[in-house]
Amino acid sequence: MSATKIIIIISGIIIGISAVVLGIYGNPPNMGVCVACFIRDSAGSMGLHNTETVQYLRPEIFGFILGSFGAAVIFKEFQSKAGSAPVIRFTLGFLMMAGCLVFLGCPLRMILRIGAGDLNAVVGLFGLVAGIGIGSLFIKKGFSLPRNYQQSAAEGLILPAVCLVLFVLFIIDSSIFKSSVKGPGAAHAPVWMAITAGLIIGVIIQRTRFCFIGMAKNIFLSRNYTMAIGVLALLLVVIAGNMLTGKINIGFDNQPIAHNDGLWNFLSMSLVGLCGVFITGCPLRQLANAGQGNTDAAVSVLGMLTGAAFAHNFSYASSPAGVT
Template identity: 45%
Template sequence: GILGLILGIGIGIMFLKRGFSLGRNHPAPRALGWVMPAIMITLLALLIIAPQFGRDASGNATGPLFFSEKGPGSQYAPLLISLGVGLLIGFLAQRSRFCTVGAIRDRILLHDSHLLNGILALIAAAFITNLIIGQFSPGFENQPVAHSDIIWSFGGMVLAGLAFTLVGGCPGRQLFLAGEGDGDAAMFITGMIVGAGFAHSFAIASSPAGTAAFGPITVMVGLIICAILGATMRE
């Protein structure tokens, strides 16, 4: 996966060197910057208030928020811990300009290791933490929420690295920028959420059982689209 990500970033850098650009940033109304934070605050309020507007088939009160009963989605930290850790990570990431894709891009393109040091520190911290809590499990088999198909793991990460390089940063970086009021980043986050919904609804998202029915073709189509955009959107 990491090798695929690096290759995808390398391809994106090639397009950047050839003049790829999403266009210049332009000032926008201040209200636009509050749209994504307002949506997140609304979702948080719904989580805390937990209103129930409807009834299920058995007549029990339900909705509008629903929770996973199994799988990774059903495993989450208590609300106050999530908020506290999230605020801390958000603050540190915003101040440090943390970005996994940007770190590799800057190292290859500018020979600047400033952001890469943060990535290495994150990996080291995750490694030590997993050792302490007994969750370190090296290898390709039986990894959580992952399949062992090397080809499509590699291909999917090539697409990720290419797409994130063209858009200017990894999903985490886009999330932090959306919190700063960046409208482009907010649209990226919205698209990512909608795309995740499509992936899980139409047999695109893979699982430990293997690649999904339409996962490989979606990766190939994504690579073609990114290549076309990279080759045609220039200044």
């Protein structure tokens, strides 16, 4: 087995362990790590929406971005680039978040849900693969967003700097941010654990280019299964963790923070996969790219943040009761 595959497997194992541990120590069920959910909660904590059950400034988000930033600087891969169809990227980020919040989870949470026996997430997986397949056909036919261009270093430093300032403010006085007293927003791991896990995952994503949408895209376009081995390792770790903690519940009904509307689970994740192909990565990958200076990815992240606010302000985000 090649060194690259071994590194990808180890990366999947570490991400899986991080997700399981965060779930054990306070994050919501099957939501040890969920980029879409964390962005949604963070949007609420900053007053961008008023759904009281999903408001908490998630330290993991800052960890993903700052971990990637630190790794990029250390390994001399920090490059400020921008200018590739920013409005389109913002819109695709917005739509990707809409899909995630109808499904109730990003591609990573989808894997965590599958690892706990949630068969609704398997339906979502089929939808994700279908969306990636459609997007890959567009790529094969020659579609791509315009190239980006080198920018000043200051351009790429803005988002990491904003994240650092927000995290410091959160540590100094968390009361300035809204925080749920019930619901998913009220369930969270200790801050030190959350930021540590976020930093570790951010470094891993930056160094390995680990990506759930990239995994399927690589299979469709180049028959490269390397990333899939890492995702499989992550899934196996999650299954083992859930078995050890007695959290396996196989079925469609009574799954935590999930609904069983199969059609919308499929369609919403199809949208996530399609958008992810065009902007080159899942929500987690967008955060890591933004951390290493790619301001096109930062624009997509802003689109996701706005999409999360819209989903709750206009009440089209799903809930365990179903699709609205």
